[in-house]
Amino acid sequence: MREHPFKVRVRYCETDQMGVVYHANYYLYFEETRTDLLRAAGFAYADLEKRGVFLVVTEASCRYRAGSAYDEILEIRTRVEDVGKATLRFRYEVIGPDGHARADGHTDLAAVDARKRPMRLPPEIVARLAVL
Amino acid sequence: MREHPFKVRVRYCETDQMGVVYHANYYLYFEETRTDLLRAAGFAYADLEKRGVFLVVTEASCRYRAGSAYDEILEIRTRVEDVGKATLRFRYEVIGPDGHARADGHTDLAAVDARKRPMRLPPEIVARLAVL
Amino acid sequence: MREHPFKVRVRYCETDQMGVVYHANYYLYFEETRTDLLRAAGFAYADLEKRGVFLVVTEASCRYRAGSAYDEILEIRTRVEDVGKATLRFRYEVIGPDGHARADGHTDLAAVDARKRPMRLPPEIVARLAVL
Amino acid sequence: MREHPFKVRVRYCETDQMGVVYHANYYLYFEETRTDLLRAAGFAYADLEKRGVFLVVTEASCRYRAGSAYDEILEIRTRVEDVGKATLRFRYEVIGPDGHARADGHTDLAAVDARKRPMRLPPEIVARLAVL
Numbered sequence: 409m410r411e412h413p414f415k416v417r418v419r420y421c422e423t424d425q426m427g428v429v430y431h432a433n434y435y436l437y438f439e440e441t442r443t444d445l446l447r448a449a450g451f452a453y454a455d456l457e458k459r460g461v462f463l464v465v466t467e468a469s470c471r472y473r474a475g476s477a478y479d480e481i482l483e484i485r486t487r488v489e490d491v492g493k494a495t496l497r498f499r500y501e502v503i504g505p506d507g508h509a510r511a512d513g514h515t516d517l518a519a520v521d522a523r524k525r526p527m528r529l530p531p532e533i534v535a536r537l538a539v540l
Numbered sequence: 541m542r543e544h545p546f547k548v549r550v551r552y553c554e555t556d557q558m559g560v561v562y563h564a565n566y567y568l569y570f571e572e573t574r575t576d577l578l579r580a581a582g583f584a585y586a587d588l589e590k591r592g593v594f595l596v597v598t599e600a601s602c603r604y605r606a607g608s609a610y611d612e613i614l615e616i617r618t619r620v621e622d623v624g625k626a627t628l629r630f631r632y633e634v635i636g637p638d639g640h641a642r643a644d645g646h647t648d649l650a651a652v653d654a655r656k657r658p659m660r661l662p663p664e665i666v667a668r669l670a671v672l
Numbered sequence: 673m674r675e676h677p678f679k680v681r682v683r684y685c686e687t688d689q690m691g692v693v694y695h696a697n698y699y700l701y702f703e704e705t706r707t708d709l710l711r712a713a714g715f716a717y718a719d720l721e722k723r724g725v726f727l728v729v730t731e732a733s734c735r736y737r738a739g740s741a742y743d744e745i746l747e748i749r750t751r752v753e754d755v756g757k758a759t760l761r762f763r764y765e766v767i768g769p770d771g772h773a774r775a776d777g778h779t780d781l782a783a784v785d786a787r788k789r790p791m792r793l794p795p796e797i798v799a800r801l802a803v804l
Numbered sequence: 805m806r807e808h809p810f811k812v813r814v815r816y817c818e819t820d821q822m823g824v825v826y827h828a829n830y831y832l833y834f835e836e837t838r839t840d841l842l843r844a845a846g847f848a849y850a851d852l853e854k855r856g857v858f859l860v861v862t863e864a865s866c867r868y869r870a871g872s873a874y875d876e877i878l879e880i881r882t883r884v885e886d887v888g889k890a891t892l893r894f895r896y897e898v899i900g901p902d903g904h905a906r907a908d909g910h911t912d913l914a915a916v917d918a919r920k921r922p923m924r925l926p927p928e929i930v931a932r933l934a935v936l
Contacts, residue, residue, distance in 0.1 A: 420707070421564065421700050423557040425610055430553050431861040432831035436685050439828075443684070443743065454743040457821075465827040469865035475920070478557055479707065479718040524871065552839070553832050557721075563729040564703075567696035568817050575816070575875065586875040597695040601733035607788065611839065611850040656739065685826050689819040689874055696817065742821055 410540050412445040412486045418478050428475030434511050435468060438500045441484040442515070445498075449536045461530060463496065463517040470513030480505055491537045494519050494528050542672050544577040544618045550610050560607030566643050567600060570632045573616040574647070577630070581668045593662060595628065595649040602645030612637055623669045626651050626660050674804050676709040676750045682742050692739030698775050699732060702764045705748040706779070709762075713800045725794060727760065727781040734777030744769055755801045758783050758792050806936050807881045808841040814876050824871030830907050831864060834896045837880040838911070841894070845932045857926060859892065859913040866909030876901055887933045890915050890924050 416437050424430040446453050453463065476482055483503040490497035495518045502511040519529045548569050556562040578585050585595065608614055615635040622629040627650050634643040651661045680701050688694040710717050717727065740746055747767045754761035759782045766775040783793045812833050820826040842849050849859065872878055879899045886893035891914045898907040915925045 417704075419700060419704050420556055421562050421703060424552055425555040425557065425559040426858060426860065427557045431864060432553065432828045432835075435828035435831075436683060439685060440681075440683050452743060454741070462822060464822065464871075465868055467865070467867045468827060469863070471863045472861055475860075477718070479716060549836070551832060551836050553835060558726060558728065563732060564696045564699035567699075568815060571696075571817060572813075572815050584875060586873070594690060596690065596739075597736055599733070599735045600695060601731070603731045604729055607728075609850070611848060684820055685828065687821040688816055689821065689823045691821045694817050 410487070412441070412448060412540075414441040414444045414484045414486065416440060416482050416484060418476055418480050418482065420478055423478050426475070428477060431470070431472055434470050434472075434502060434513065435515075437482065437484050437502065438486075438498070438513065438515055441486045441500065442498055445486050445488070449540055451533060451536065456530075456533070459530075460522050461527070462520050462522070462524075464520055464524075465515050466495070466518045467516040468513065470511055472511050473509045474504065476502070476504060476510045482510065488537050488540050489514065491529075491534055493534070494526060496529070496537065542619070544573070544580060544672075546573040546576045546616045546618065548572060548614050548616060550608055550612050550614065552610055555610050558607070560609060563602070563604055566602050566604075566634060566645065567647075569614065569616050569634065570618075570630070570645065570647055573618045573632065574630050577618050577620070581672055583665060583668065588662075588665070591662075592654050593659070594652050594654070594656075596652055596656075597647050598627070598650045599648040600645065602643055604643050605641045606636065608634070608636060608642045614642060620669050620672050621646065623661075623666055625666070626658060628661070628669065674751070676705070676712060676804075678705040678708045678748045678750065680704060680746050680748060682740055682744050682746065684742055687742050690739070692741060695734070695736055698734050698736075698766060698777065699779075701746065701748050701766065702732075702750070702762070702777065702779055705750045705764065706762050709750050709752070713804055715797060715800065720794075720797070723794075724786050725791070726784050726786070726788075728784055728788075729779050730759070730782045731780040732777065734775055736775050737773045738768065740766070740768060740774045746774065752801050752804050753778065755793075755798055757798070758790055760793070760801065807883050808837070808844055808936075810837040810840045810880045810882065812836060812878050812880060814872055814874050814878065816874055819874050822871070824873060827866070827868055830866050830868075830898060830909065831911075833878065833880050833898065834864075834882075834894070834909065834911055837882045837896065838894050841882050841884070845936055847929060847932065852926075852929070855926075856918050857923070858916050858918070858920075860916055860920075861911050862891070862914045863912040864909065866907055868907050869905045870900065872898070872900060872906045878906065884933050884936050885910065887925075887930055889930070890922055892925070892933065
């Protein structure tokens with residue numbers, strides 16, 4: 409599937425006393441990029457929630473290659489790796505301004521309704537993501 | 541009113557590249573301490589929300605005296621400074637392990653219902669906080 | 673002084689269970705906007721730190737007018753309100769996509785060296801900010 | 805190896821608009837627990853950094869089983885799963901007040917010096933962790 413690029417600039421608050429981005433904050437970049445990919449695919453995740461479809465993260469992982477500094481512009485390259493009936497897998501790669509990988513990871517998401525019960529993904533979403 | 545003490549230990553993620561706690565994170569300590577004070581006063585804020593009473597922050601301020609380091613145990617001393625019919629003011633002082641002030645501040649909170657409309661504080665809460 | 677506009681999009685992680693941006697996270701927007709204003713004024717704060725000049729927040733305040741939702745684009749309007757020999761005051765206004773104020777606040781910053789001792793702001797920075 | 809238990813209480817700021825802990829925040833609990841385990845093993849990670857030994861996260865993963873609510877007390881059970889010459893693997897299990905698993909995960913850490921070059925773990929640390 410096609411890679412969706414998105415850029416974030418590292419905030420001061422995202423660094424820690426090692427002088428680089430705190431490891432868990434890459435998941436914030438993943439989340440923002442995922443939202444942007446879905447928007448590019450034609451639907452806003454915020455609207456999905458208004459319709460009663462919530463995507464919860466069921467698994468996440470990240471490998472850290474090199475630190476990212478405050479104020480750097482990072483490119484997050486995201487792909488929808490797998491589209492199931494009720495689940496999605498996104499894969500991310502974080503590239504620094506030097507062109508080198510800083511981190512890569514994945515998140516699995518599952519569709520649940522407003523009461524947190526598993527549900528199927530809306531078919532039009534599956535269709536849209538499948539052709540990305 | 542009486543001072544309520546509470547201790548927090550600085551997490552790594554709360555520091556920034558200056559090697560001290562990122563300024564906005566003191567509000568997290570304020571929030572956790574406020575919850576603890578309310579519990580000591582006899583009610584859990586989580587229960588209040590279940591009853592449809594939400595306390596929203598309407599104003600907050602903080603003065604920063606000295607930096608706080610990773611893994612330090614900070615004492616947050618909190619007082620209910622003012623109890624109105626629909627509002628509360630909390631005042632906080634953050635003391636480092638050296639006994640010196642690290643920061644002090646205040647937050648104003650207002651009661652709203654589940655639809656975010658202003659409402660009065662439940663009388664028993666006003667009563668309990670007034671005698672603190 | 674002139675107002676500097678900057679836009680942020682609310683991340684999911686910045687909301688809390690009330691369904692709006694957690695109050696302390698507005699300071700993250702203030703910080704990112706401040707960095708952007710300084711860049712527009714001709715210098716990167718990251719470079720300033722490399723030269724051994726650190727701007728620490730000595731005071732901060734925020735008034736909250738209305739909640740901001742996930743995925744909303746907020747405009748942060750920032751002005752340098754005061755330029756002292758060693759201190760700066762920034763003032764911020766957060767405007768929602770509906771044109772209404774969501775929050776406003778200020779931060780005071782003081783220049784310190786790498787060992788956290790007070791120092792004067794570099795004169796060229798004072799000059800650049802004074803003409804904003 | 806022996807399991808090290810540690811309790812955290814969920815802060816309001818750690819929830820998101822789904823009403824549960826934001827997924828990335830479990831890594832904050834992992835970090836705080838890891839620090840506590842190291843302290844129980846006889847050394848403070850803060851001191852390790854002062855000696856010029858930094859432990860950087862090189863890989864992290866988490867599976868999410870069930871949501872955790874604001875103000876809940878979570879027990880984080882941590883084990884040192886592997887002690888290498890320059891690396892450590894920690895494994896974590898998060899248990900809710902109902903006794904059910906909320907999440908589990910791992911983090912790999914590697915020792916680096918102040919200039920971020922790989923180095924061996926101090927032998928006395930390897931020795932202490934090996935007997936846990």
